[in-house]
Amino acid sequence: MATSIKKLPDTEQVLSGNGSCGGCPATMALRIVGKALGPNAIMLLTPSCAVASMGMTPRLGYNWPCMNICFATAGSSASGIAAALEIMKEKGRLQGELPTVFTWVGDGGTYDIGFQALSAAAERNDNFIHFCYNNEAYSNTGVQRSGATPRGSYTTTTPAGKRQPKKNMALLMLEHNIPYVATATVAYPGDLYDKVVKAKNIPGMKYIEILAPCYLGWQFDMSETVQMSRMAVRCGAWLLWEAENGKITFNNPTSLIISGKKDPDPVDEYLMKQGRFSRFLKGPDAAQRIAEIQNDINYEIVFMRERAKIAV
């Protein structure tokens, strides 16, 4: 059972009145992450909505030491900070518990432009947590397509709907043989909290990806951020799982879908609620296009079910 809401700590690392949009899923997620990490952490951010959300100098909307780093460098910058901390400790210049080094990066900075440095950091098993808040597009620059954009989605660079499915980034990170990988989303804060607490206490490289339904990019009403996150999980478009030392386990309610105890909701309702799919799903072949997207989802469910059976 995930930690109940009433047991979550009071700590607020995200400060009120920051620069994010109302209803922002990234900020919502970061609040929960903050409760799990506490104040003893160092945050690295690549260009993204999360940077715009920091607000205006001389104020800062996050209660951590924050570094704004170049877009492609989440993996390498975090590796450097982690190494520096260890050396400072060795030399006796840092006492007590070392701060947790974490990156807070969008899907663009993870799936695409940051992939190389991230892969290298994972291969070295450097000691930090990489968080990808995945809003399935380059939102900060006005919603362009990324490797995380699902098939059919409108972005300014896929005006007729993206033709390709998204890639399974969390699984790619798992195949680097790092000690901890997890997926989460904002509708399930207890699940997210537990995963971050777990990651914080494991040495080496950790990867946590959080689905972040962004009302602006996905085109739904901003009050429905949590609803959209819940629907994504219930229809299987987002799978909740974690892997400790390579062994995959699924979390509720995804585990019920994987084990076949519960059918995933049909994807139609989820798609129809989002304006970003409306152009793709217009016209005489709408049914076939929905079927294509449903196929992508079914493929991932079957693939992950079978992949989870491999435990060496």
Place this chain on the structure above:
Amino acid sequence: MQAVTKAYRPISWPMKGSGGDTGSWRAHRPLVDNKLCSKCQLCWVYCPEAVIDRQEITIDYRYCKGCGVCARECPTGAISMVKEE
């Protein structure tokens, strides 16, 4: 190392209101009906802005952006969104 005074460091400091008084962005104001509220804290956990007091279930309107997530997630319907003047 030479000491640099806080005022001259070209960096920012954690403070509320880094985006200004974001309450002015609000088109609708969430109002909590205490009689209907069961103090479940769901609104508190989902509020992206951290403006809801988890014990009292009161809202800091200086920064609440009026997104309506709290009202949408409240299981008892205790929060209504009222158009700002």
